[in-house]
Amino acid sequence: MISGSVKKRRVRSPLTSARNAALLLLPTLLLIAIYKYGPIGQAVVASGQSFSVAGIPLGWVGLGNYERALADQVFLQSLGLTVAFAAIKIPVQLALGFSLAMFLFQSTKLNGFFRVIIITPAVTPIAIVGIIFLFLFDREVGLTNAVLTAFGTGRVGWLTEPHAAQFVVIFASIWRDAGFAMLFYLAGLTAIPQEVLEASRVDGANSWQRSTKILLPMLQRSTQLAAVSTTVAAFQYFAPIFVLTRGGPQNATNVAAYNIYQQAFVFYDQGFANAMAVVLLAVLVVVTAFELYLLRSRWEY
Amino acid sequence: MSSNSLTRRQVLTRGSLFGMAALAGPSFLAACTPGGSTSPTGAPTSLNGLWVPYDNLINASKASMKQWIGANVPVDIATVPWADWDRTIRAFPQQQTVPSIAIVDGPQLRGYAANGILKSLSDYFPKADLDDFLPGTVPPAQWKGEFYGPATNESSQAVVYNKDILDKHGITPPSSLDKAWTWPQFREIMLDIQKKERASRGDDQFWGMFLGQGNFIGGGTYTGLNIIRSSGKKGSKTFKAISDDGLSVAGYADTSEAYDAYQFLQDLYQSDQLTPQSKSPDFFYNNQIAFWLTNPDVAFSGIAEKAPSMNWGVTPHPYFVTPIVQTDSYHLGVPANAAHADEAAQLIQSMVSEENALILAETQKAIPVRRSLLGKLDYLKEANFQVFVDTVADWGTPRPLTPGYSEYDAVYAPMLSDISTGGDIATLVPRAVDQIDTQLARYKSLV
Numbered sequence: 001m002i003s004g005s006v007k008k009r010r011v012r013s014p015l016t017s018a019r020n021a022a023l024l025l026l027p028t029l030l031l032i033a034i035y036k037y038g039p040i041g042q043a044v045v046a047s048g049q050s051f052s053v054a055g056i057p058l059g060w061v062g063l064g065n066y067e068r069a070l071a072d073q074v075f076l077q078s079l080g081l082t083v084a085f086a087a088i089k090i091p092v093q094l095a096l097g098f099s100l101a102m103f104l105f106q107s108t109k110l111n112g113f114f115r116v117i118i119i120t121p122a123v124t125p126i127a128i129v130g131i132i133f134l135f136l137f138d139r140e141v142g143l144t145n146a147v148l149t150a151f152g153t154g155r156v157g158w159l160t161e162p163h164a165a166q167f168v169v170i171f172a173s174i175w176r177d178a179g180f181a182m183l184f185y186l187a188g189l190t191a192i193p194q195e196v197l198e199a200s201r202v203d204g205a206n207s208w209q210r211s212t213k214i215l216l217p218m219l220q221r222s223t224q225l226a227a228v229s230t231t232v233a234a235f236q237y238f239a240p241i242f243v244l245t246r247g248g249p250q251n252a253t254n255v256a257a258y259n260i261y262q263q264a265f266v267f268y269d270q271g272f273a274n275a276m277a278v279v280l281l282a283v284l285v286v287v288t289a290f291e292l293y294l295l296r297s298r299w300e301y
Numbered sequence: 302m303s304s305n306s307l308t309r310r311q312v313l314t315r316g317s318l319f320g321m322a323a324l325a326g327p328s329f330l331a332a333c334t335p336g337g338s339t340s341p342t343g344a345p346t347s348l349n350g351l352w353v354p355y356d357n358l359i360n361a362s363k364a365s366m367k368q369w370i371g372a373n374v375p376v377d378i379a380t381v382p383w384a385d386w387d388r389t390i391r392a393f394p395q396q397q398t399v400p401s402i403a404i405v406d407g408p409q410l411r412g413y414a415a416n417g418i419l420k421s422l423s424d425y426f427p428k429a430d431l432d433d434f435l436p437g438t439v440p441p442a443q444w445k446g447e448f449y450g451p452a453t454n455e456s457s458q459a460v461v462y463n464k465d466i467l468d469k470h471g472i473t474p475p476s477s478l479d480k481a482w483t484w485p486q487f488r489e490i491m492l493d494i495q496k497k498e499r500a501s502r503g504d505d506q507f508w509g510m511f512l513g514q515g516n517f518i519g520g521g522t523y524t525g526l527n528i529i530r531s532s533g534k535k536g537s538k539t540f541k542a543i544s545d546d547g548l549s550v551a552g553y554a555d556t557s558e559a560y561d562a563y564q565f566l567q568d569l570y571q572s573d574q575l576t577p578q579s580k581s582p583d584f585f586y587n588n589q590i591a592f593w594l595t596n597p598d599v600a601f602s603g604i605a606e607k608a609p610s611m612n613w614g615v616t617p618h619p620y621f622v623t624p625i626v627q628t629d630s631y632h633l634g635v636p637a638n639a640a641h642a643d644e645a646a647q648l649i650q651s652m653v654s655e656e657n658a659l660i661l662a663e664t665q666k667a668i669p670v671r672r673s674l675l676g677k678l679d680y681l682k683e684a685n686f687q688v689f690v691d692t693v694a695d696w697g698t699p700r701p702l703t704p705g706y707s708e709y710d711a712v713y714a715p716m717l718s719d720i721s722t723g724g725d726i727a728t729l730v731p732r733a734v735d736q737i738d739t740q741l742a743r744y745k746s747l748v
Contacts, residue, residue: 053705053743054394054416140506140579160518160578160722248715250724265388266711267740 040281047274055270065275075276077251078259079283085170085255086234086287093174093230094223097181102211104182105189122179130243133172134159137244162252165245169253172240177233181226188222189215217298224295228288235284256280345641347375348648351389351400354380357602358404358453358631361664362652369651376402376648387707390636393418399636401645407441407452407629408699408706411547414444415704415747420635421447425646430653433671437628437697444704450634451653454667457689457697458524458626460487460510460619461593461600463585464612470494474616476684478691481617481624484528484565487592491575494591508584509575510592514599515582519566519717522700522710524594526717527627529554530698531620532562540623546748547703548741554713555734562621563726570721578722583607594618597689601666615688618696628697630667668693704747708740 047065050058069075100118104111121129136143137158145155158164192215200210216223238257241247247254247262254262260280264273338346352359359378366376379400381389387406390413393399405413413419426448431439438452462474472490475481482490491509498507513520520528526542533539539558543550553559569575577584585593586608593600604611618626633649635642651657653670659677662669666680668690675681681690703709716733720726 052416053412053708054391054418056394138579138581140577140584141581157578157722246715248719249722250719250729262711267708268391269743 043274043277046270047278049271051268051270053268055268061271065271066279068272069275069279074251074254075256075259075279078254078256079280081252081254082235082237082256082280083283083287085173085237086231088170089173089177089234090227090230093177093181094226096174096178097183097226098185098216098219100178100182101185101189102215104186118182119179121176124176126176126239127243129172129176130240133168133240133244137168159245160249162250165249165252169237169241169245172244173234173237176240177230180229180233184222184226184229185219188219192218220295220297224292224297227291227295231288231291232284235280235287339640345374345401345644347377348401348641348645350376350378351403352378352380353383353386353404353631357598357665357667361661361667362404362453364664365652365657365661366648368657369648373644373648390418391416393636394638396638399639401635401639401641402648403634403636404453405450405632405634407438407632408701408710410442410449410632410634411444411702412704412706412744413634414447414449415744417637419449420637420639420642420646422450422635422646422649423448425650426451433673435628435668435670435672435693435697437693437699438630438632438670440702441629441699442632450632450649452629452670453631453633453653454662454665454670455693455697456596456598456628456630457668457693458527458594458596458618458628459688459692460616461585461595461604461685462614462616463588463591464614466494466498466588466591467614470497474614476614476616476688478617478624478688478695482619484531484619484621487619488569488573488575491592492573495575498591505574506589508577508590509573510569510594511582511585511590512569512576512594514595515580517714517718518570518578518580519714519719519721520594521714521717523627525566525721526700526713527618527625528566528621529559529562530627531623531625532558532565533622535623540625541701543701543703543709547701547705548738548744548748550701550709550713550737550741551734554737555730558622560726560730563720563730565621566717567720567723567726571723576721586611592616597686598665598667601686613685615685617688617692624696625698626692626696627700628693629699703741704744705741709737712737712740 048060048062050061050064052058104114104118124132135141137145139145139155139157139160142158144158149155156164158168196214196218197210200214205213236257237255238261241253241255241258242261245253247258256276257280260273260276263269263276340346350362352362359380363378370376387409390403390405390409393403394417405419410419414421423446430451431448434451435455438455439448442449442451460474467474470493472494488509495507495509499505513524517525519525530540530542533541533556537556537558538553539556539562542553544553570578577590582593582595582599582603584590586604588611600615604613618624633652635645635649639645652661655671655673658669658671659674661667662674663678663680668681669675669678672694675690675694680686700706701709712733716729719729
């Protein structure tokens with residue numbers, strides 16, 4: 001018999017209590033608030049100010065920097081380039097990611113090898129990607145032109161002609177990020193019940209019909225995630241442009257992220273640069289919200 | 302529960318405190334990072350210097366500091382990546398701790414001075430010193446009558462050539478300034494050599510010349526602008542390249558002579574294909590180029606390292622109407638908010654004294670900052686070096702003097718690059734002029 005003298009331990013504040021949960025979460029929440037949302041808040045505040053070329057705040061200008069940004073032809077052109085860049089990158093990268101995932105979904109002995117090959121560019125530091133492409137596409141000593149001239153064609157100014165430079169920049173971006181999209185699709189494919197695929201085979205569906213009528217619709221969530229990630233990456237694309245073209249030739253690769261960098265750290269126009277960054281963020285939020293709605297999952301399994 | 306165990310409350314409290322400390326840690330460490338150390342009496346026990354990652358300059362600077370360090374305190378030198386150099390200096394006023402002494406780029410000095418980033422060193426450099434410093438190094442370092450820091454050495458530009466290739470074609474370039482080639486003469490010679498070499502080699506991987514140090518196609522502002530400015534008469538707007546107050550290039554960078562020179566530059570790359578559309582000067586070391594328009598630092602150290610057996614010579618910079626070579630180099634400055642600014646200024650004073658300026662130049666085999674030393678360094682009398690020295694003495698001109706040089710250069714150099722790679726000159730020049738003037742207008746209140 002349990003003695004009545006044994007005190008029943010009273011848990012005054014269990015770990016599951018809201019207060020303790022909040023206390024445990026506090027450091028993480030603070031980190032996120034300070035290092036993730038803090039800079040965004042700072043950018044919004046700075047976008048309402050004017051700064052000297054030495055970065056000293058000169059005073060409030062209200063929405064003046066936004067008016068400047070929305071009237072600035074170079075910024076509007078860079079926004080247009082960014083949207084065009086994303087519009088090319090997203091479908092190509094998703095198609096490539098899906099195709100590669102389908103290829104690797106078949107179990108062969110070389111699967112592991114191919115996965116490593118395909119994912120390696122995605123984990124290569126982005127500045128290194130820029131340098132690799134610099135060596136590949138230099139007009140005089142690049143490997144690409146060495147191959148082309150061996151076949152008797154003329155040299156192409158890959159990094160010195162506007163359209164060619166745009167092609168190289170998009171190609172570098174898709175080459176690097178295709179592995180990410182593949183991973184999203186591969187994860188989605190492994191989650192699809194085998195019974196569904198077997199049933200489709202029994203019903204006589206060929207591989208094209210299986211891919212387009214069954215797999216793609218069931219991979220809607222993977223597509224949504226890959227599309228949003230690709231969009232964010234496209235809007236933030238900067239490092240290879242910094243290494244390869246510096247926004248040139250003739251502003252042909254001057255995407256919004258590079259243009260903002262130039263205004264902030266080359267021309268030291270901090271208020272203007274922050275206003276442009278906030279506009280870019282707003283455009284990105286609108287585009288991703290549209291994608292999330294358009295690609296919302298209509299299937300449960 | 303053992304006595305070492307913690308209660309849940311203690312875990313939660315300490316965990317939260319640890320989290321707070323983790324958040325505050327970086328800021329705390331940043332605040333504690335010294336900008337030179339100080340004894341309890343307030344006297345420095347060491348000074349901190351910020352240099353660029355250029356070994357020649359670092360070694361020469363250390364050699365020139367030895368005397369001062371022996372009588373005073375040690376100097377710790379840190380480096381900043383090239384790409385962050387200007388940005389780091391611009392951020393000095395917002396920093397709690399800054400180096401006591403910094404290497405700054407000569408053409409940028411006016412901007413730093415105008416923005417109060419650097420301390421005036423006029424009290425440490427009397428007129429006698431300024432008169433002895435080579436003339437290309439002084440105006441960029443002056444702002445509103447104050448002097449903000451001496452150069453470590455002086456630069457120059459000339460045409461380095463591969464003697465074996467030229468001998469093969471019977472070409473002997475001039476070595477004195479009065480016989481310097483004009484650009485049209487130079488172009489004809491290059492076209493002839495290039496045609497014959499390409500025919501004998503059986504490929505198109507040979508060019509007449511390489512323009513600049515490899516940072517920019519088109520030579521950048523430092524080298525490419527020589528071509529444009531030389532198309533104007535001395536004192537003309539084309540020659541000046543920028544207004545006297547340094548706030549406008551309209552009417553200076555877009556004169557009819559300048560347009561002709563832009564077209565000439567484009568033809569060098571496009572219709573004549575005399576220059577590779579690449580940033581690698583290695584072509585010269587690989588005997589794929591006859592002439593290389595560059596500065597002595599790059600020429601002497603580059604050839605010694607990459608093509609030590611090359612038989613090479615130097616001929617003066619070509620010109621259209623007026624010979625011109627833009628100069629200037631690395632300067633020494635003291636941040637306005639530096640701790641131990643007085644000691645730092647004395648260190649700079651010592652580094653460019655006659656005795657130490659000689660060491661500074663000799664260690665990096667460069668042109669000294671003081672004209673009184675020109676006759677005291679034997680290597681300057683070597684035939685190849687003599688052309689660079691003569692050029693500085695007779696043709697040396699500072700790059701455009703403006704407090705907004707950084708912004709000017711950031712627009713002008715890519716414009717030259719776009720022109721060289723075949724862009725439409727009639728579109729590119731007005732756009733660049735407009736963009737530069739917009740940026741320079743931000744300095745109006747400071748001038």
